[in-house]
Amino acid sequence: MPAKTQPARGMRDFLPADLRKREYVIRVIKETYERYGFEPLETPAVENIETLLGKYGEEGNQLIFKILKRGEHERTGEADLALRYDLTVPLARVVAEYGERLPKFFKRYQIQPVWRADRPARGRFREFYQCDVDVAGTRSPVVEAELCAAATDALTALGFTNFTIRLNHRQVLAGVLDAAGVAADKHADALVALDKLDKIGREGVARELAGRGIRPESGEELLGFFENLPALEHAAEFVAGDGGGTEVSKAEAYNRAALGRLVEFVGDNESGARGVDELRRIVEYAAACGAADRIKIDPSLARGLSYYTGAIMEISVPDLAGSLGGGGRYDNLVGMFSGKDIPACGFSLGLERIIVVMTERGMFPENLERAAADVLVTVWDEESVRDSLAFAAGLRREAPALRVDVYPDADKLGKQLKYASSRGVPFVVVIGEDERARGEVALKDMASGGQETVARAHAAAILSERLYGNKS
Template sequence: MPTVNPPRGMRDFLPADKARRERVLAVIRERYRAHGFDEIETPVVEDYDRLHAGIGGDNEKLAFAVLKRGLDADAIRAAAEAPAGLSDLGLRYDLTVPLARFYASHRADLPSVFRSIQIAPVWRAERPQKGRYRQFVQCDIDIIGDASARAEAELVVASLDTLDALGLEGGSIRINDRRVLDALLDGFGFSADERPGVLITIDKLDKIGPDGVVAELEGRGVTPTAVAAFGAFLRRPQTLEYLPFGAAQIRKALPDGIADELVGHLVGIGDAVAAARGGGDIPLVFDPFLVRGMGYYTGTIFELAHPSVDYSLGGGGRYDGMIGRFLGQQVPAVGFSIGFERIVDLVAAAEDAGTRALVLVHDRDVPVAELVALKTALIADGARVRLEQRTKNLKPMLERASADGYTAFATVAAGATVDGLEFKPLA
């Protein structure tokens, strides 16, 4: 018998789940638009060569390829040693590469500083497991054309505001800068060619701790004196006094010698966020070992945190070099992505305030014209309405309607009028 399950790592959504997802997406869209971002749409496929141009990091290895049309047996055999020859398109694995291509295509029609929204599914050939899917929705905002700290501040404020609007107040953002990381590694004595592998290990600091990081670096065979210097820095004595986000907090977390310009850039973001959120504590935490896995980041990087969970709810960073791949000239760009699949599970599944969702339970002999007229009149009055024919046992039907978000029901006999309907709550 053929399977009736969706492909591994992909999901079906029942009506109640779909409605909940759409409510969360509506809040995200509304908040993003309120902050001056405009939504765009790009195709689900991009050219294979673009998706494998070395700008997507490890995600390129997870891209689904689309087989070329019209290949005969000889062409397939000829491509046996070069599988890329079998494909000319691929499913997008993120929304950043398509955005870079979109901007390069439509730059003449866009403002000099372009603020985009992209909310759409992406596909990765992940190993399916809890929390990891092969198809999932990303919610991205990006600012292209602004190299100043204003762009980062706008993204941070919009993202925190969106989290608040979803009922997840208390979020914070870990922040770092790839240029700070580069300066750290240079100062400790790691060579440029060692840097990618060293960053992979540093990214595990939260999981394996300082001793684990040092042991893994030693196992990588990188410069021993650099590993020793880095290990000493990780294990240095530290006081535990609280420092709010700012120059003092950043300097305390770093060794001497980091350029004032880099520290000033981060402080400027914090000042702008504080002003936007009415002063008080700034919901930013400087983390000198925040890495973010994408190789295209060139400056500021972020991760969104919430006290209710021990994993990030989103993140992003500055990728000034990517669009230049398509235009032949550098264009500053920075983006932030909310992890929709993680956030949707945290948001209360309440029906929209003020929505009337009604079920009309009718007898078999009620004329269709009367039913449709009643339904249309209630819809015109702002309600959501479902027709259900009466069954011997109403309980399962009403429970299902309640699970689908309906709030009240009324029984309908022949000759019933809207004013004569008596609605009873479903819960």
């Protein structure tokens, strides 16, 4: 049987056209993060397994790719290493490890692959890139606001217009559930069920809540709260339209209304009230950053990772069931490594999902698909190979912007032109016996089919002018 040549399940090869797109998206995101004062970080693909275990919740633990011990221990099936599952935990480890050597506020971005032993699906792979930005060292909601602004800028620069950053808060969630009388150990169950409200409807959620052992009175109370949230949209529209001189967008009006509703429902639940207050400040600060219209407070947002302690956010677009990215505040994660409580908050954009949506909507710039070379230098026969190589080297030296390819075989000229044509190379250089004798080359413009004979010494300048219009 021939060896399997497909990549391992859920993993992908990236051919040149794929990589052009990926590099473009990464470049835009990186430039955006840099403009907010974030610095780059890379960490190893592999972490000690105890670094990862117990950080992501039960589900996460099972999806970690583990690496068996090597050598004589291999038989035991015991793992001591694992592929990183996200970029947040490695950051927390780095912050714990380098402590005082890092700036007081450590703002870093990190764009690297992570691995999850998940089942592959649309926009979901076992190896995929995350584009993380995080700030360690402060509890200020300025961070949340700036992260939302940076993510907004990055997506806008890529051409997205219809995304929403859903915003919620772990303590607010807890407060709401407490207020409804859901026992602390049932919080997670309640959230899973409530998350499906827009999919399976009120009846379905009520059934699921009951099935998960939540008291009907509590369920009813929660449903009453969540069900009425959409109504706030209409109210918000009314308020926004009614402006009367004050500049209030629909999104802002909605957020204010939602905050008001949360205050009412949470009541005197202390941590819940504090959480609502934090949300209010995040929204205000985000407004100052110019990102307020993207943010929508969504009290039903939960997120799976267990390390979040405060604000949580997630980016949605209508095209995709999942999210384009997400993040939140994790004030205790660094402490799990060093014992020192260093607060942190971060955000992650999912490269693969962004690319899925951009590909489907045709959002990539056209020049990404341009040919790999600007000029193909053909070879006349075996004897003239050196001459063609030398001429190509001269072109590269005289016009560094020119991308020059040399045809490697002494094939018939027609075949060489056909190759240039199929590769989309715009210019071809032909050096036949006549041209060589006269110290000239023939310059063929593949688009027009036209051809001119020029002195070798002028070829670089003429090509530059034809391609870039600069008459240097």
